Amino acid sequence: MRLIRSTVMVTMIVALGLALSGCPASMSGGSYTRGQARQAQDVQLGYVQNVRQVMIEGTKSGVGAVSGAALGGLAGSNIGKGNGQIAGAIGGAVLGGVAGAAVEEGVTRQPGLEITVQLDYGRTIAITQAADEPFYPGDRVQVMTGYDGTARVAHYY
Numbered sequence: 001m002r003l004i005r006s007t008v009m010v011t012m013i014v015a016l017g018l019a020l021s022g023c024p025a026s027m028s029g030g031s032y033t034r035g036q037a038r039q040a041q042d043v044q045l046g047y048v049q050n051v052r053q054v055m056i057e058g059t060k061s062g063v064g065a066v067s068g069a070a071l072g073g074l075a076g077s078n079i080g081k082g083n084g085q086i087a088g089a090i091g092g093a094v095l096g097g098v099a100g101a102a103v104e105e106g107v108t109r110q111p112g113l114e115i116t117v118q119l120d121y122g123r124t125i126a127i128t129q130a131a132d133e134p135f136y137p138g139d140r141v142q143v144m145t146g147y148d149g150t151a152r153v154a155h156y157y
Contacts (some may be wrong), residue, residue: 029152040143046119056112
């Protein structure tokens with residue numbers, strides 16, 4: 001009975017953590033947050049000078065660590081009796097937290113592109129975004145910069 005109650009409690013903690021964390025923000029050049037919709041953006045035209053593949057690190061919201069700690073603590077508490085059970089729960093929580101944080105970061109990591117653009121008026125800038133659309137040197141592009149400083153590159157047709 002104790003194990004069932006513990007399992008239900010861990011499941012509720014994990015579900016609450018996931019609900020509170022939301023989904024990671026998209027790094028795509030074609031994705032906008034709700035707050036960016038219907039906002040004016042500065043548009044500048046230019047040509048792609050260089051494209052470099054990069055890795056965009058994953059999220060570190062703490063959900064993975066909390067979930068891992070809860071599951072690790074539950075698993076560790078089933079080891080031994082008395083003080084051994086407490087030590088097992090603590091050790092399991094620590095190891096589970098570390099593992100959960102690593103899993104969260106690894107699962108949300110994504111390939112990206114660092115796109116260097118020579119703007120028509122001469123300035124050169126670089127923008128990093130998700131690698132969901134191919135860019136090549138010489139491509140005609142538009143760089144859109146929002147009021148919050150968020151910039152993205154899109155093909156100009």
